[in-house]
Amino acid sequence: MELKQRVIRDVTVAFLEEGRGRPLVYLHGGFGLAGHEAFIGHLAERFRVIAPDLPGFGATELPRSWNVVDDLACFGLDLLAEFGLDDALLAGSCLGGWVAAEMAVRSTGRIRGLVLIDATGLKFGDHLTREIADIHAMGEAEQAETLYADPSRARRDTTAMNDQELAALAQNRESFALFGWKPYMHNPVLRRWVHRIDVPALVVWGERDRMVTPDYGRNWAAALPDATFELIHDAGHYPAVEQPGASAGRIISWSEETVS
Amino acid sequence: MRVWHFSEMAYPQAWDVGHRMGTFRVTVPNSHYDPVVGADIYERHFAEYELCDELGIDIMLNEHHSTLTCTNAAVPLAGAVLARTTKRSRLLLLGSPVANRPDPVRVAEEMAMIDVISRGRLEMGLVKGAPYEVAPANMNPARLMDRFWEAHDLILKAMSTQDGPFNWESENYHYRQVNIWPRPWQQPHPPVWITALSPRSGRAIAERRHVAAALLSGGIAGAMFNGYRERAAELGWAAPPDRFAYCGLVGVGHTEAEGRRRADEVAGYVRTSPIVAEPFTNPPGYNPIAANVALLKTGPTAFGARVQTFDGRTIDPTKATVQEFIDARTVFAGTPDQVFEQIRTFHREVGGFGHLLIMAQGGTLSHDETCANLRLFAEEVMPRLDTLETPENRWGEQAERSAAAQ
Numbered sequence: 122m123e124l125k126q127r128v129i130r131d132v133t134v135a136f137l138e139e140g141r142g143r144p145l146v147y148l149h150g151g152f153g154l155a156g157h158e159a160f161i162g163h164l165a166e167r168f169r170v171i172a173p174d175l176p177g178f179g180a181t182e183l184p185r186s187w188n189v190v191d192d193l194a195c196f197g198l199d200l201l202a203e204f205g206l207d208d209a210l211l212a213g214s215c216l217g218g219w220v221a222a223e224m225a226v227r228s229t230g231r232i233r234g235l236v237l238i239d240a241t242g243l244k245f246g247d248h249l250t251r252e253i254a255d256i257h258a259m260g261e262a263e264q265a266e267t268l269y270a271d272p273s274r275a276r277r278d279t280t281a282m283n284d285q286e287l288a289a290l291a292q293n294r295e296s297f298a299l300f301g302w303k304p305y306m307h308n309p310v311l312r313r314w315v316h317r318i319d320v321p322a323l324v325v326w327g328e329r330d331r332m333v334t335p336d337y338g339r340n341w342a343a344a345l346p347d348a349t350f351e352l353i354h355d356a357g358h359y360p361a362v363e364q365p366g367a368s369a370g371r372i373i374s375w376s377e378e379t380v381s
Numbered sequence: 382m383r384v385w386h387f388s389e390m391a392y393p394q395a396w397d398v399g400h401r402m403g404t405f406r407v408t409v410p411n412s413h414y415d416p417v418v419g420a421d422i423y424e425r426h427f428a429e430y431e432l433c434d435e436l437g438i439d440i441m442l443n444e445h446h447s448t449l450t451c452t453n454a455a456v457p458l459a460g461a462v463l464a465r466t467t468k469r470s471r472l473l474l475l476g477s478p479v480a481n482r483p484d485p486v487r488v489a490e491e492m493a494m495i496d497v498i499s500r501g502r503l504e505m506g507l508v509k510g511a512p513y514e515v516a517p518a519n520m521n522p523a524r525l526m527d528r529f530w531e532a533h534d535l536i537l538k539a540m541s542t543q544d545g546p547f548n549w550e551s552e553n554y555h556y557r558q559v560n561i562w563p564r565p566w567q568q569p570h571p572p573v574w575i576t577a578l579s580p581r582s583g584r585a586i587a588e589r590r591h592v593a594a595a596l597l598s599g600g601i602a603g604a605m606f607n608g609y610r611e612r613a614a615e616l617g618w619a620a621p622p623d624r625f626a627y628c629g630l631v632g633v634g635h636t637e638a639e640g641r642r643r644a645d646e647v648a649g650y651v652r653t654s655p656i657v658a659e660p661f662t663n664p665p666g667y668n669p670i671a672a673n674v675a676l677l678k679t680g681p682t683a684f685g686a687r688v689q690t691f692d693g694r695t696i697d698p699t700k701a702t703v704q705e706f707i708d709a710r711t712v713f714a715g716t717p718d719q720v721f722e723q724i725r726t727f728h729r730e731v732g733g734f735g736h737l738l739i740m741a742q743g744g745t746l747s748h749d750e751t752c753a754n755l756r757l758f759a760e761e762v763m764p765r766l767d768t769l770e771t772p773e774n775r776w777g778e779q780a781e782r783s784a785a786a787q
Binding site for chain 1: 673
C-alpha cells in the first residue's frame with residue numbers, strides 16, 4: 122500500500138486510499154497505522170477506505186500549536202469535507218475511536234455510521250477506578266501482555282529499522298502522550314454529549330483487551346443512542362491487527378444490515 | 382570559588398526494598414517509610430547544613446518525589462527552614478522543577494519569601510526535573526521544555542514587576558492578576574541557576590546569562606560548559622567562571638583510606654539513584670525525537686544508566702568503585718592534597734568553573750562522619766580552591782569580535 126499526500130488547511134496529510142464503494146474513513150490508534158494494512162485490505166473489498174496518519178503520527182506533521190484532542194476532531198471533520206464525503210462510515214481504533222466520537226459529537230452531517238474499535242475517550246467509573254490501563258507506567262513486556270492476545274505481536278527489532286521509521290515511532294509515542302496524558306486518554310466533557318451521536322454505531326472489542334476491557338466497551342455501547350456491541354475472539358486491544366479478517370467482516374456485515 | 386554542600390536527605394533504611402523491587406522511585410509503597418526515622422533524618426541534615434553556615438560553606442538543596450533516595454520533597458520548605466536557622470550561607474534551591482509545578486506564580490512567591498526571610502541569600506534554581514519526576518507530578522512530558530521556559534519567563538516577570546498586577550494568559554498558564562507579595566529582597570530578582578546535561582541546553586542558558594550547573598559527570602560538564610561559552614561568545618560576551626557550577630561527591634580523610642571509605646559511603650547515592658523501573662526512565666516526549674531514535678537504534682540495553690570516564694570508558698554507576706567514580710570525575714576522594722589535586726585537574730579539563738557543589742553526605746554516611754568530612758574539606762581543601770587559575774576561555778576572541786560587531 123502506498124501512502125498518498127494531500128494538504129488539508131496547511132497540514133500535509135499522509136493517507137492510504139484503497140478500494141471502491143461507500144467511503145469508510147479509518148482513524149488509527151496510538152501506535153499509528155503500521156500493522157493495520159491487512160485490515161484495511163479486507164475493508165477495501167467492500168469500501169473505499171481512506172486511512173490518514175493523524176497529525177503527529179506516521180508521516181503527517183503536527184502543527185506546533187496543536188495539543189488537545191479537539192484539534193484532531195476538528196481536523197477529522199475538515200478531512201471529511203476536503204474529500205467531499207457526505208455519507209461516510211467513520212471508524213476508529215483506540216485513540217482514533219476517541220477522535221471519531223469527538224467528531225460525531227460535533228457533527229454527524231457527513232457521517233452515516235460510527236465504528237468504535239477498542240476506543241478510549243470516556244470514563245465511567247469513580248475517581249479511584251482506573252479503567253484505562255496506564256500504559257506509560259509499564260515496561261515493554263507488560264505493555265505487550267496488556268495490548269495483545271498474543272504478546273509476541275508486539276515484538277519488533279528497532280535496531281533493524283531506518284531513521285525515518287524510528288523517528289515516526291518516537292513521534293507517535295510523543296503525540297500519544299501529548300493528546301492523552303491528562304486527563305488520561307479520555308475527555309470528561311465528552312460523556313455529557315455522546316447523545317448527539319445520532320447515527321447507528323458498532324462497538325467492536327477485542328475479547329482479551331486488557332488496556333480497556335470488554336466491560337468498558339459495553340459501557341461505551343450503552344452510552345451511545347443506537348449501538349451494537351461485538352466481541353472479537355483471540356484479539357486484544359488491536360483486533361484490526363490480530364484478527365484483521367474477522368474484524369473487517371464484522372464491520373461489513375453490520376453495515377449491510379444497518380446502514381442502507 | 383564558592384563551595385556549596387548538598388545532600389538528598391536519603392532514606393537508606395529502606396534501600397533493601399528498592400533493590401528487591403528493582404526501583405528506588407515512583408512505585409515503592411510508603412509503608413516502608415517510618416516518620417519517626419524520617420524526623421531524625423531531617424534533624425541531622427538540617428544540623429549538617431547549619432554546620433556549613435559556621436564553616437563558610439554555602440548550602441544547596443534539591444527535591445525529588447516518591448523516592449527512597451531523597452526525602453526532601455519540597456525545596457522551598459527546606460529552604461524556608463534554613464533561611465531562619467542559618468545566618469551567612471547562601472541558599473541555593475536547585476531547584477524547583479517548574480515544568481512539573483502547575484502554578485509558577487506560587488513558585489515565585491515562595492522563592493521571594495525565602496529571599497526576604499534570609500535577607501537576600503537566595504539563589505534560585507529552576508530545573509527541568511528528571512524523567513522519573515513526570516509520573517509523581519503527572520504533568521505531560523510532551524512539550525515539557527516549552528512549559529519550563531514559559532514558567533521561567535513568568536517567574537522572573539512576577540519577581541521583577543513592581544507596578545502590577547499584570548496579565549498572563551497563554552497556552553500553558555492563565556493569570557489575570559499577577560502581583561506577588563512579598564517581592565524579593567534581591568533586585569531585580571535572585572540569581573538564577575539551571576541544571577543541564579547537553580551542550581544545546583548550555584547554549585539556551587547562555588542566552589539568559591544564568592548559572593549553568595552540571596551534576597555528577599565530568600564528561601557532561603565539559604561539553605555543556607563549552608556549549609554555553611560558545612553561545613555566549615556568539616552573543617558578544619566571554620562567560621566568566623561564576624556562570625558555571627559542578628556537583629561532585631566528596632570523601633576527604635586524614636588518610637587516603639579514610640577519604641575513600643567516606644566517598645564509598647557517599648557514593649551510595651549514585652549507586653541507587655539510577656535504579657528506576659523501566660517505564661519511568663524515558664517518558665514519551667521528555668527527550669527529543671533524535672535522542673529517542675539513538676536509543677532505539679541501540680536497543681533495549683540503552684535505557685540503563687551509564688557514565689563515561691574521562692579516558693572514554695563506560696561504567697555502570699550502580700556498581701562502580703570509588704576509583705571508577707574518580708575517573709569519571711563523579712567523586713573527589715582521598716587526603717586533602719589528593720582531593721585538591723583531583724579538583725584542580727578537573728577544573729583545568731573543563732575550562733574552569735566558579736562554583737563547586739560538594740555532596741559531602743550521601744548514602745549511609747553517618748552524621749558524625751559527615752561533619753568530619755565537611756570540617757576537613759572546609760579547613761584543608763576549600764582555602765586552596767581560591768588559588769586555582771582560570772583557564773583561558775578559547776572563545777574569548779570570538780566574544781570580543783561579536784561585541785565589536787554589535
